[in-house]
Amino acid sequence: MTSNVDIRDLSISFGEGPAAVKVLPGVTFSVEAGECFGLVGESGSGKSTVLRCISMLTDFWQGSITVGGRDIRQIPRLERCRLLQMVFQDPYGSLHPRQSVRTTLSEPLKIHGLDDHEGRMRRVIRDVGLTADFIDRFPHQMSGGQRQRIAIARALILEPSLLLLDEPTSALDVSVQAEILNLLVRLREERGLTYIMVTHDLAVVDHMCDRFAVMLHGEVTEVLPRTAIDGNHATHPYARELIGASLEYEGAL
Amino acid sequence: MEKPVLDVRNLAIRYGGASRDAVRGVSFTLGRERLGIVGESGSGKSTVGRAILKLLPSAQITADRMQFEDIDLLKASERDMLKIRGRRMSMILQDPKYSLNPIQRVGRQVAETYMRHFPATKAEARQKTLAMLEAVKIRDPERVHDLYPHEISGGMGQRVMIAMMLLAEPDLVIADEPTSALDVTVRLQVLEILNGLVRDRGIGLIMISHDLNLVRNFCDRVLIMFDGQVVETLNAHELDRAQHPYTRGLLAAQPRIGDRRKMLSVLDRRPEWSQEIAQ
Numbered sequence: 142m143t144s145n146v147d148i149r150d151l152s153i154s155f156g157e158g159p160a161a162v163k164v165l166p167g168v169t170f171s172v173e174a175g176e177c178f179g180l181v182g183e184s185g186s187g188k189s190t191v192l193r194c195i196s197m198l199t200d201f202w203q204g205s206i207t208v209g210g211r212d213i214r215q216i217p218r219l220e221r222c223r224l225l226q227m228v229f230q231d232p233y234g235s236l237h238p239r240q241s242v243r244t245t246l247s248e249p250l251k252i253h254g255l256d257d258h259e260g261r262m263r264r265v266i267r268d269v270g271l272t273a274d275f276i277d278r279f280p281h282q283m284s285g286g287q288r289q290r291i292a293i294a295r296a297l298i299l300e301p302s303l304l305l306l307d308e309p310t311s312a313l314d315v316s317v318q319a320e321i322l323n324l325l326v327r328l329r330e331e332r333g334l335t336y337i338m339v340t341h342d343l344a345v346v347d348h349m350c351d352r353f354a355v356m357l358h359g360e361v362t363e364v365l366p367r368t369a370i371d372g373n374h375a376t377h378p379y380a381r382e383l384i385g386a387s388l389e390y391e392g393a394l
Numbered sequence: 395m396e397k398p399v400l401d402v403r404n405l406a407i408r409y410g411g412a413s414r415d416a417v418r419g420v421s422f423t424l425g426r427e428r429l430g431i432v433g434e435s436g437s438g439k440s441t442v443g444r445a446i447l448k449l450l451p452s453a454q455i456t457a458d459r460m461q462f463e464d465i466d467l468l469k470a471s472e473r474d475m476l477k478i479r480g481r482r483m484s485m486i487l488q489d490p491k492y493s494l495n496p497i498q499r500v501g502r503q504v505a506e507t508y509m510r511h512f513p514a515t516k517a518e519a520r521q522k523t524l525a526m527l528e529a530v531k532i533r534d535p536e537r538v539h540d541l542y543p544h545e546i547s548g549g550m551g552q553r554v555m556i557a558m559m560l561l562a563e564p565d566l567v568i569a570d571e572p573t574s575a576l577d578v579t580v581r582l583q584v585l586e587i588l589n590g591l592v593r594d595r596g597i598g599l600i601m602i603s604h605d606l607n608l609v610r611n612f613c614d615r616v617l618i619m620f621d622g623q624v625v626e627t628l629n630a631h632e633l634d635r636a637q638h639p640y641t642r643g644l645l646a647a648q649p650r651i652g653d654r655r656k657m658l659s660v661l662d663r664r665p666e667w668s669q670e671i672a673q
């Protein structure tokens with residue numbers, strides 16, 4: 142199963158009354174089924190918020206979001222969990238501090254009535270480059286990158302067709318990042334997964350994505366093909382600045 | 395050579411209940427410079443940082459020497475550490491939003507840190523806080539001041555931690571992935587602030603980072619860690635001439651803009667890399 146994503150006039154405000162702040166004034170973009178779509182831009186511009194809206198973790202938004210042609214609001218919660226999963230930006234916050242890895246990974250299997258818990262857990266732990274003895278650890282007994290890999294494993298274990306990835310590899314050393322990115326590429330080839338991936342690393346966008354959106358202050362300034370990075374073919378001034386800075390950052394400063 | 399800010403000899407750390415040391419045989423000195431620590435996820439980088447601040451109550455820490463300026467950290471009591479931590483040495487923790495108090499507005503937390511170290515009224519501390527949030531390029535500091543940790547973005551969290559550190563004016567800063575959630579433009583601005591501290595105030599800065607571009611271009615020297623040990627020490631601008639197979643593997647695994655798309659090269663981790671390194 143594959144899932145295209147269509148986002149129209151997505152807007153959201155936080156706070157009430159006069160203190161309310163519109164964080165996304167009206168975001169529109171679409172992602173094809175099987176595409177890897179990048180979301181880059183200014184820190185605080187609303188990238189994580191867009192992912193939280195798609196996954197319905199935040200549900201008081203306006204506009205429309207469809208996945209596979211269906212209104213995301215109309216999809217029952219359990220079905221939504223099989224359809225899409227999210228990997229959060231900060232792994233410590235997203236894992237329950239008093240839940241072992243076993244509980245974290247087996248809970249969703251139980252809820253969805255899947256068999257062979259032990260086998261599925263071992264496979265997914267291996268896929269993210271950890272060993273089976275991590276199954277009995279707690280979050281505080283793992284390094285930042287190990288926690289992040291558990292968070293990725295949790296997202297993968299239900300085999301969703303849409304993955305929302307919020308800086309999935311920024312807490313990992315580049316060798317582990319390479320393993321995770323190779324895994325994501327392979328899963329996409331094998332299962333036709335769709336990815337929306339937030340990252341600050343344009344080399345990762347260039348390596349993984351087909352197209353990407355550049356966000357600034359709640360708005361999508363421009364959607365570009367990944368080929369626009371090398372040589373900086375952006376037209377919006379902020380997108381040009383960001384790509385220019387990244388090219389400079391990667392070369393000698 | 396001028397007196398180092400920090401001198402660590404043969405540091406070993408074992409977590410309570412663990413069957414082997416998380417860190418062993420780590421030695422380095424830090425002058426008024428920018429020292430990068432790069433290494434495998436789980437290799438012990440954060441553990442080294444936390445041990446220097448003595449933030450590991452359940453772990454067993456041994457070393458031949460652990461000297462910070464005039465303070466023998468091996469002998470320092472928790473009471474001594476309370477006066478030193480945050481004020482004279484400061485660590486920017488890897489998970490900023492987790493290290494903040496979830497039920498207090500972030501601006502208040504920054505202001506309270508300031509008031510803990512300096513005599514100031516609430517209003518003065520608030521002014522200082524707002525100015526510092528602005529210095530770390532937070533748009534709309536007044537609004538962000540009043541948000542709770544779960545209401546700020548990942549990169550704002552990192553900058554709140556940096557603002558907190560800056561206000562205390564420490565002599566030693568251990569920054570654990572301080573800029574990983576920042577866009578490149580803001581990252582360069584924040585790095586320039588840290589640079590200024592080393593250049594103008596002569597602090598010692600330890601940068602723990604997975605970002606090879608950052609370490610190569612921003613740091614003076616770099617330690618490479620693997621499985622609890624330092625396997626190689628390099629001048630940062632010579633990173634590309636690294637000899638150790640782990641470091642070489644890291645450099646090869648980095649995606650680069652404009653590369654032809656292919657499987658990224660991954661490490662073939664060798665058991666002999668983990669064997670004791672002769673001192």
Ligand SMILES: Nc1ncnc2c1ncn2[C@@H]1O[C@H](COP(=O)(O)OP(=O)(O)OP(=O)(O)O)[C@@H](O)[C@H]1O
Pocket residue numbers: 155156164183184185186187188189190191230541544545546547548549550575576577
């Ligand atoms: N619950 C909330 N209450 C108030 N403001 C919020 C809330 N959630 C998000 N915001 C605001 O929305 C804006 C966008 O935040 P978001 O986390 O989406 O940014 P981001 O693009 O992911 O940034 P980063 O790259 O730093 O992670 C920020 O200004 C943030 O303070």
Ligand SMILES: Nc1ncnc2c1ncn2[C@@H]1O[C@H](COP(=O)(O)OP(=O)(O)OP(=O)(O)O)[C@@H](O)[C@H]1O
Pocket residue numbers: 281282283284285286287312313314409410412416433434435436437438439440441442488
């Ligand atoms: N409280 C603890 N109890 C037992 N083991 C621990 C504890 N904290 C960390 N560890 C282990 O110690 C090792 C070093 O962890 P550390 O957090 O220092 O790694 P790191 O180099 O900072 O990695 P990362 O880049 O992923 O953050 C890891 O294997 C981790 O699983």
Ligand SMILES: [Mg+2]
Pocket residue numbers: 188189190230307547548549
């Ligand atoms: Mg974010």
Ligand SMILES: [Mg+2]
Pocket residue numbers: 284285286439440441488570
């Ligand atoms: Mg760490």
